[in-house]
Amino acid sequence: MSKNHKAAPMVDEVSEFEILELAVRELAIEKGLFTQEDHNAWTDYMHTLSPIPAARLVAKAWLDPEYKKLCIEDGVKASLEVGIDWINQMPTKFGTPSDYCNLRVMADTPTLKHVVVCTLCSCYPRPILGQSPEWYRTPNYRRRLVRWPRQVLAEFGMQLSEEVEVRVVDSNQKTRYIVMPERPKGTEGWTEDQLTEIVTRDCLIGTALPKPGKTANDKRYVRPAVNPYGH
Amino acid sequence: MSKPHYDLEHHVKKATGIGDPQCFKGEAGKAKFKVGDKVKVRDISDLFYTRTPMYTRGLEATVVRLVYETPPAEDEAWDNTENVEWMYSVLFKQKDLWPEYSDTFSSDTLETEIPEHGLEPA
Secondary structure, X not given: XXXXXXXXXXXXXXXHHHHHXXXXXXXXXXOOOOOHHHHHHHHHHHOOOOOHHHXXXXXXHHHOHHHHHHHHHOHHHHHHOXXXXXXXXXXXXXXXXXXXXXXXXXXXXXXXXXXXXXXXXXXXXXXXXXXXXXXXXXXXXXXXXXXXXXXXXXXXXXXXXXXXXXXXEEOOOOEEEEEEOOOOOXXXXXXXXXXXXXXXXXHHHOOOOOOOOOOOOOOOOOOOOOXXXXX | OOOOXXXXXXXXXXXXXXXXXXXXXXXXXOOOOOOOOEEEEOOOOOOOOXXXXXXXXXXXXXXXXXXXXXXXXXHHOOOOOOOOEEEEEEEEEHHHHOOOOOHXXXXXXXXXXXXXXXXXXX
């Protein structure tokens, strides 16, 4: 190491929100509202969440009309059958990583397509859907989806005819939403496991449609790097 | 001056094993609106009540579901859970929200939740 070398921080910038979170967390621990252990337990729990339970919920509903009715009537109760207890499963036993315990399952029909957004910030049914994708939290998606839903959906590769009513759901209060898309053609005779595989996270937000053989979210279009590092 | 007493466990006691908003069930009294009612979003001050989107203010909608009872979340931020009210899921026509919305897709809609204090009969 040359003697001119100056120690520099590994990370140049920490965002103000990161500093705010740290400060509030440390104050809360100091005041005894929760312990560092509680915080660790919560963080560990958050990392176990994924969209798989929600995918299974949709697959079950496709196979069982009675269960579908329950999903539409009481999403929290329906979640129990796919192993998600919105009320008792959380390390705190009263709050969820989505703040609240109200889930609505928005069922599409051949003439109705739902798509979910939170224009306020990023409300998302985390207990059953895991962490939201980055684009879901961007002001771009949030402000444009409510106003130009068809254009935004087209960017996701979904073009819908005028016979289909597009219904944007703005998650601005205590309800969290998932979309139950129509069961696609070509899945006749499939098992619940097979059907679960094609209900991707984007299908559950409403920005994609399930398709036989398609088990992953579409890649988002990104501009290629003009000056790629190391080439 | 004596130290003020804050019952920091109040909400925990109430919601544990029941859930929120479920823990406020039955506290709002009779609902002012029913499914199918035409309502109008009141353009009230957004100084404290920030959750009703600006783009819905002053516009007409139809009640599609009485979803749950709750105090306004903005009140809860100040530890005030006294004014429990009904929350309504209401449906807007996109054409009403955005005048330039395409006539071709005039059946498109938007659904969101508005608390009872934010609505008046249309």
